[in-house]
Amino acid sequence: MTSHQPSRTHRVDESVRLFENPLLEKLSHVHPIVPLLVWGPVAIWLIARAVMVHGIGWGGMAMIGVAGLVTWTLAEYLLHRYLFHFEPKTDMGRRFIYLFHGVHHDTPQDKTRLLMPPAGALPIIAVLYLMFYTVLPYPWAEPFTGFFIIGYLVYDYIHYATHHFPMRHPALKFLKHYHMRHHFSDDAGRYGVSSPLWDLIFRTYPTKPERSDRT
Incomplete structure (x- = not known):
């Protein structure tokens, strides 16, 4: 279904409709507690496995934790600057950017669109995990991803x-x-x-x- 990019002026706390399809529209909203309930256990599981299964010590966990958190802050910056504020030349590109970030600038106080819905975050996290698994030696990708997710959650709730x-x-x-x-x-x-x-x-x-x- 096509997305909508409204041209009229909205109240900053208004929620605008993005999709004609009611299911897609519902998936584009998220209650603020949902990302924590979805991604918090994933991060804890990955970090716990690193200690209990892979035997990584607390010194190693501290180093990989700092690396994961700092990497998140860089990813946050690069995504916001180069993807979310990219200026596309086509209608399809403009719709895509509006869905990901333009709607937030249009209605910045909309409580249900301040955090990334799990349906949108899942493929991104999956791709990033595969990248980390390819770059980092075994078994460091798991705790690195866990701390990266914690950085993402901290960002989400600071943003909210x-x-x-x-x-x-x-x-x-x-x-x-x-x-x-x-x-x-x-x-x-x-x-x-x-x-x-x-x-x-x-x-x-x-x-x-x-x-x-x-x-």
């Missing part, structure tokens, strides 16, 4: 919180303002959500002078 919670702690407040500027001030930069690390490294932070925010 930036849109729906006040986030009074200074570090969290910084992330909230940082992401809100991406939405409402200048979307050609500030591609990190859980961390500004790669924006600093690749010089996409900031692209315009900062201004005072009361978000």
Whole structure:
């Protein structure tokens, strides 16, 4: 079924219809707790296997954990910058980008489209796991993927919180303002959500002078 890319202006908290097919439309929404319930056990299982089955020690787990989490932050940045903000030339390409990210910029406060639905995340995680399994020596791909998934979940819930919670702690407040500027001030930069690390490294932070925010 074809997807819709609405041209009218929406309220930021409105939920727009993406698919004519009711099943596909339902799958495009997700309750905030669902990714944690789906991917949390997968991450725990992969990490537990590394310790209990493969016998990886705590030192090795600490190193692979840091590697998995940092790799996630890089993947988060690259996906957001080069895929989600890609400007296609065809109608099909524009629909694809709108489905993955454009709808979020159109209605950024829609609570059911802030997190990736499992139906969309599953093939991505599967492909990434095969890549990790090919690149990393056995059995390091399993805990690496587990920590990578944890990084993804941390990102998901930081992203959700930036849109729906006040986030009074200074570090969290910084992330909230940082992401809100991406939405409402200048979307050609500030591609990190859980961390500004790669924006600093690749010089996409900031692209315009900062201004005072009361978000």
